[in-house]
Amino acid sequence: MKPSIPKGTRDFGPAEMQKRQYIFNSLRLNFELFGYQPIETPSMENISTLTGKYGEEGDQLIFKILNSRIHEHKNKELLKKEFELSLESSRNSEELTEKALRYDLTVPFARYVVMNQHNISFPFKRYQIQPVWRADRPQKGRYREFYQCDADVIGSNSLVNELDLISLIDKSFKELNVPVVLKFNNRKILSAIAEVINEPDKIIDITVAIDKLDKIGKEGVNKELAEKGVSDDAIKKLQPLLEFKGDNRAKVAILQQLVGNTETGKKGIEEIEYLLNNSTPHFAKMELDITLARGLNYYTGTIFEVKANAGTFTPSILGGGRYDDLTGIFGLVNMSGVGISFGIDRIYDVMEELNIFPEQIGKMSTTKIMFAHFDEETQMHCIKLSAELRDKGIACEVYPDATKKLGKQFDYANKKNIPFVCTVGSNEITAGMYALKDMQKGQQQQLNVSDLIQFLKNN
């Protein structure tokens, strides 16, 4: 059998893991610097927890888990009927699938908050670093299994949380040295637009269409709007939005004209102005993008998206926003939350393309020193030495095979990028002086055990 792994999944070797962990560690550190606490939730959720939260398209991409032991089901006729119905249309049958792999970390978080509401003191700031699964068709930068690193605050309406997240985004990408543009918008603006042009039912179609502006252009957007049944009159009213150019202030002015006289519009503009006036990103380029919509259904206020600002591969590497009533579905109302999600797999891809991982990352050995030997006796001596070094906190290993060939042992150390090799033969044992070779410099020196330990601690 030829081994393989499912489409859209990947194995990670030691070098990749080192780079991935570099990103994970950096993000985790920042999450904690901002006061977020870690939680984890199961890979699978009850399917009813997930469906209906991501929009029509999103729901289709949920990985469903077939119920176990369906061959033992008591009512097979019912199963057959359910299966046939499932062939007819996109629906979910709990007789067939009652669990699904999580699609994101936000919805499971909302579920967690509702279930643990009596043990949580609000506002609750949590971070979560776990894989999610999407039954998408894989392509460049798109995987079926990938990690999200989420930071959310729930139980606070304050826009200070948005400011906090902007700082977190700014600081995180600064530390990773990834040049980014942080785009933001407000769903209230989008709602107000739908209101103003009298197409409140088409809010999703409208947002999705204008989201594509930079891809398909003004004409493309208009065409799509018409296809979705938006009236000509409404499309005409939308034109200023699609045509304007200018800086953040100019955009606000346009919004003011377009939706400033509606209540939601006014509120949305207020929020946007607050963020523009009070956020202080030093690294990320902050840009109000009034065509930014984001597909997920649950956002109601501020929305965020981050893209790399260099190179040719610039997918969205972070997304987020405010959701006012995600917990409401689970029975806990008046619980507004806001959060962001770093897509570390894409951040990795972007960093790889821009070649901005620090030089040593991916090339460093976690082993500091390897012991080379000549026979079983000298090998045993190495094992004792290694125990002594490990007690002092020095990562070391003994070449596992008994071989007389030093070359082979050095080759192993070299390929593993182990910086030091200590050769232990009978001469060394008798003298109590060991040959320590610096693999990079190629220099060798004789040291006794305590000097060896001291040297390795200092280098």
Added chain:
RNA sequence: GUAGGUAUAGCUCAGUUGGUUAGAGCAUCGGUUUGUGGUACCGAGGGUCGUGGGUUCGAGUCCCAUUACUUACCCCA
């Protein structure tokens, strides 16, 4: 779901208008070197050319089907 591309050694790929025994680099193993790697030289193993059918005296090469992978669209981290 829609549209393209690719499929030859463990990996990355050559392979001419269809023509003898299908090649290279890397990797692996061995040797040059029985106490020294990263750089040198020599050698070895490893392929049903994705699968099935067709055209032909002859197919890795042309045609059809099929499967897998991949890219773009949709959507998204």
